[in-house]
Amino acid sequence: MSKDDIFEALEDYFKYESDIPDIFKTEQGTYFKTCISCDVNVVESGEPYMIEKAVKRYSNMDGVEVVIFEYAICSKCAEKMRKSLSRESLQRLEKHFMEKANWDGKMNLLSKEKPPKVADFIGDCIFTGKSINDKEIDEYQVVGYFQGDKLRLDRMPFMMCSAAAEEIGDLLSAKTKDELDGFIDDNFGLPPEWKMALKERDFVLV
Numbered sequence: 001m002s003k004d005d006i007f008e009a010l011e012d013y014f015k016y017e018s019d020i021p022d023i024f025k026t027e028q029g030t031y032f033k034t035c036i037s038c039d040v041n042v043v044e045s046g047e048p049y050m051i052e053k054a055v056k057r058y059s060n061m062d063g064v065e066v067v068i069f070e071y072a073i074c075s076k077c078a079e080k081m082r083k084s085l086s087r088e089s090l091q092r093l094e095k096h097f098m099e100k101a102n103w104d105g106k107m108n109l110l111s112k113e114k115p116p117k118v119a120d121f122i123g124d125c126i127f128t129g130k131s132i133n134d135k136e137i138d139e140y141q142v143v144g145y146f147q148g149d150k151l152r153l154d155r156m157p158f159m160m161c162s163a164a165a166e167e168i169g170d171l172l173s174a175k176t177k178d179e180l181d182g183f184i185d186d187n188f189g190l191p192p193e194w195k196m197a198l199k200e201r202d203f204v205l206v
C-alpha cells in the first residue's frame with residue numbers, strides 16, 4: 001500500500017466502531033457499567049474506558065471456559081495506575097509492546113475492502129500469533145477500548161495468551177510488582193480471589 005492508501009484506510013478505520021461483542025460483556029452477558037476503581041458509570045460518562053478479561057480454559061473438560069477476572073477501568077484511573085509504575089518499568093513495557101506485538105499484521109487488515117471484524121483482532125495472540133482456538137492455550141486475556149456502548153477501534157482490541165503474559169511479568173521489577181499490587185489492593189473493588197489472580201498474572205496495561 002502507498003502512504004496515501006494507508007492514511008485513507010486508517011481514516012476509515014478510526015471512524016469504525018462496533019457494538020460491544022459478547023466476549024467484552026460480563027459473565028452475565030451485560031455491559032460493564034462501573035469503573036473498578038472510581039465507580040463512575042463508564043457507559044454513561046462518555047469517557048473512554050478499557051475492559052480486561054482473563055479466561056481459563058480446561059482442555060480436559062471439552063474446553064470449558066471460566067472467567068478468572070474481568071473489569072472495566074476508566075481512562076483516568078488507568079492513567080493513575082500507569083503513574084504508579086516506575087519510569088524504567090513503563091519504558092520496558094512500552095518497548096515490549098511496540099517491538100514484540102504484531103501490530104503491523106493487524107494494520108494489514110485495514111487494507112481489506114470491508115471493515116475488519118473484532119474477531120480479526122482478538123482471534124490470535126498479538127505476541128505469539130497462536131489462535132485463540134489453539135488447544136495449547138489454557139489461559140488468555142482480552143483487552144479492548146470503549147466509549148459508551150461501543151467498542152472503539154482507534155486503539156486495537158487484542159488477545160494475549162498466558163505465555164505472552166508471563167513474558168511481560170518477567171519485565172517488571174519486584175518493586176514495580178509491589179507497587180502494582182498495592183494499587184490493586186487500594187483501588188480495585190474486585191473479589192479477593194480475582195485480585196489474587198490479577199496479581200499473579202503480573203499483567204499491566206500500557
Ligand SMILES: [Zn+2]
Binds near residue numbers: 036039073074075076
Ligand atoms: Zn475510574
